[in-house]
Amino acid sequence: MSENSKMQTIGVLTSGGDAQGMNACIRAVTRYALNNGIKVKGILRGYSGLLEDDIIDLDAVSVGNIIHRGGTILYTARCLEFIDPDPKKAEAAIAHAADNAKKAGIQGLVVIGGDGSWKGAQKLSKHGLNVIGIPGTIDRDVACSDYTIGFDSAVSIALEAIIRLRDTSSSHERCSVIEVMGRKCGEIALWAGLTGGADAILIPERPETANFENILKVIQANRARGKKDNIIVVAEGVGGTVELAKRIQEETGIESRATILGHVQRGGIPTATDIMHASRMGVYAVKKLMQGANNRVVAFKDGKYCDFDIDEALAMERKPSIEIEEENEMISTY
Known part of the structure; x- marks a missing residue:
């Protein structure tokens, strides 16, 4: 472990819709953490896995040969308990998930998914878990990042x-x-x-x-x-x-x-672009956790990797690339 890092164990999960490149990101998170003396836990089926204590150990071998696989080896699901209409039930579910993470020794959590997944991370950050989000969604529909894992594929x-x-x-x-x-x-x-x-x-x-x-x-x-x-x-x-x-x-x-x-x-093999962004974002997320960051989301903005406060990222307004449609109208005719 790096001298400036107090992080001993991190967890990683995928949430929401699957996207090509998620496995490459899991691989990068796991191997970069291990090479810095940090243990890694894989949470199965997103936040549902935290609620059900469905947590496994990840090592260099368990993430071998997944870089080119579509989908996610950790599976994914949408956790309805986190968004229960009854605020007390939702808060109880979040607290229970956080307790299970701590019981597994997890101090930091990497969440790969879209802005809906980041909302869950945002809530967990208030229960003593350091969380970092990574934009994993084929839709490229988050305002804070110019790129999301899976889009190019x-x-x-x-x-x-x-x-x-x-x-x-x-x-x-x-x-x-x-x-x-x-x-x-x-x-x-x-x-x-x-x-x-x-x-x-x-x-x-x-x-x-x-x-x-x-x-x-x-x-x-x-x-x-x-x-x-x-x-x-x-x-x-x-x-x-x-x-x-x-x-x-x-x-x-x-x-x-x-x-x-x-x-x-x-489905299918992710493109080189997705693998590159997924891998580098995974490394970036672990670095931030090692620095003690919390409630942050990794982004690719103006050609550089950076990070934003999750609250700030969720408040940003996405602007659709309407100019593409307008330009297509001009070049599709002859």
Whole structure:
């Protein structure tokens, strides 16, 4: 253990939706801590594992050969007890989880997940646990960080699907309406749509453009230019993907098909970008715990790794990359 570190045991958990790169992050947290003389405990199934005392020892071997695996070896779940409508029950659950962590010897906790997971970490920090959050979510929907673990992999999967569907759409002179993940955030749709050459992108942050009339204008303008196939990318938060494809066919006579990619975007080998960010964020988190930091979240901002107070991070307002949609409108036409 480093001379300036009083940390003897840390825990690590994954919470919320799984994201490619989580395993690489677990590996980095574990091995960097071990190489600094710190024991590591893995908490299974997120905060639920803390409540149920489902905690295991992690060593260098147990995190071997996981760097390229999708999902999370620690499993993940959403802990409803932490957000019980009854404040007394929720507080009792949080206190019980903190007690179980302390009983296992855990002094510091690394939480890999989105802002919902950080809220749980924020609460645990008030019960004597030093907590550090790491942004692990395919949606890239946290305001404090320019990057979240899993985003590049999810976009890459969506892009590959768009490319494949374009081949068959052009062969049949069809319109393909492709739904990608993103209930409240359209970043996957924006990035996959622009790089996939989509004719239109619909995101929940811009309801004024995510409507049938706008799509109909795009398709009609494309037809007037002699374009016989169309790709429409829709974030799941917009909804109505199947109905949109049916209506396009009814109104234009162009054969249309809806494809919902769903959870296929979460699985598979993470990209090099995700592995790099996941690994470096994991190391950064352990360093902060060794320095005695608490209630912090790791971020990648303006090309550098940094950290914010969780309270501050949760209060930040996310700004969607609307300029991507606007630019795509200009470069998707010819």
